[in-house]
């Protein structure tokens with residue numbers, strides 16, 4: 001059985017930052033990711049990042065993992081062990097984790113574990129949602145930005161949050177037509193900068209609209225959309241037929257908390273944070289003292305805050321093992337960074353969710 | 362369906378490989394997943410639902426949802442959206458839930 005000091009599950013921005021922070025403290029880290037490369041969601045994000053300068057704003061998402069990985073290889077010589085193509089399947093009562101590395105079972109018993117497994121996309125119920133051609137936004141991004149393959153010729157985007165807006169713009173860059181972006185709410189959820197870019201590219205954004213049905217024999221041939229009134233009820237007679245071959249769902253993410261449930265960490269349902277999220281203290285430590293969390297698995301947010309949470313989780317996982325140099329000072333700096341990232345109107349929902357997470361009710 | 366010109370990304374495709382889908386030969390590039398290669402070749406229907414036999418394609422493309430299970434080289438229930446394509450792979454539609462034990 002492998003016995004690393006710290007095991008980190010998930011090598012997205014949160015997991016990579018946790019690894020770097022722990023390695024800097026002097027700890028030994030094993031980083032497990034089921035993908036063939038590190039970087040998580042960032043590997044398909046070709047747009048410039050918004051967020052804090054310290055956390056790589058104005059750098060393209062795809063360029064961030066490389067920077068973190070080279071820092072890790074540099075500063076973590078001999079103490080940083082990434083295991084790719086390694087899916088963590090189980091967490092047992094005695095703190096042992098079971099992983100599958102290319103069909104080989106592996107047992108690992110770390111002293112501390114950081115769970116940074118990210119999020120999964122939400123589905124939307126409507127007739128025909130099972131037809132080939134109905135894809136999650138992550139799938140569309142993977143096809144076009146990782147493999148350079150067009151998802152289709154004409155796309156209906158469902159959801160005008162940041163993801164729906166950004167992916168629509170990226171579709172245009174890839175030479176794919178976006179028929180419209182529809183949004184159930186009466187206003188656009190994403191940032192104005194992204195919405196403006198999309199509009200300038202000639203893509204209509206239809207608010208108070210939803211999808212009623214996807215149709216087609218073997219695959220999507222079109223969709224019926226309709227207008228919603230202020231109570232989110234379909235307005236009779238408002239149906240429109242859209243001829244599209246792809247329907248892309250960008251209707252939100254939910255934390256991938258399976259391992260946390262298995263471990264027995266206490267969780268709470270908070271829609272503001274994306275669904276069930278683990279209770280944790282300011283050290284990002286869950287109700288199980290050896291289990292830490294960071295990133296989208298703890299709260300659906302952004303890469304910037306995922307990275308700072310990772311730094312905090314990695315810092316304390318290492319400090320609890322005795323690698324506690326400058327802990328207070330570093331923690332203070334990271335908490336301030338988090339506070340800045342969550343300040344302002346865009347962070348209001350997150351602040352409310354976090355207040356409810358810690359404050360009972 | 363492959364993107365040749367992109368304003369931001371330079372796609373580095375691996376060396377050409379070929380595999381079969383339901384006996385039909387398909388060209389792909391090393392480094393792609395089976396799902397990506399099939400999509401590029403215009404294949405959308407990957408299987409059928411167990412009871413109503415409705416057509417199924419992939420959905421998440423990141424190994425999360427099991428919408429893309431197929432039979433690959435005799436092994437059932439392979440998530441082809443995260444399975445790299447290899448020269449000579451034999452990819453077939455899977456009927457039903459499939460056997461856990463791979464057949465040669």
Ligand SMILES: Cc1cc2nc3c(=O)[nH]c(=O)nc-3n(C[C@H](O)[C@H](O)[C@H](O)COP(=O)(O)OP(=O)(O)OC[C@H]3O[C@@H](n4cnc5c(N)ncnc54)[C@H](O)[C@@H]3O)c2cc1C
Nearest residue numbers: 010012013014033034040041088117118295296302303304
């Ligand atoms: C289209 C889109 C645009 C975005 N744009 C921005 C932006 O402009 N700015 C911004 O700040 N944020 C943006 N985000 C959000 C940002 O990408 C996420 O908040 C961030 O990636 C979360 O990081 P993470 O490390 O928590 O999770 P992820 O990046 O999802 O990484 C999780 C990792 O865990 C691995 N994993 C999961 N389960 C297991 C398991 N059981 N075993 C092993 N490995 C596992 C996964 O393979 C993955 O590598 C965007 C997101 C999307 C989808």
Ligand code: FES
Nearest residue numbers: 420422426427442
């Ligand atoms: S498409 Fe979701 S697992 Fe393959």
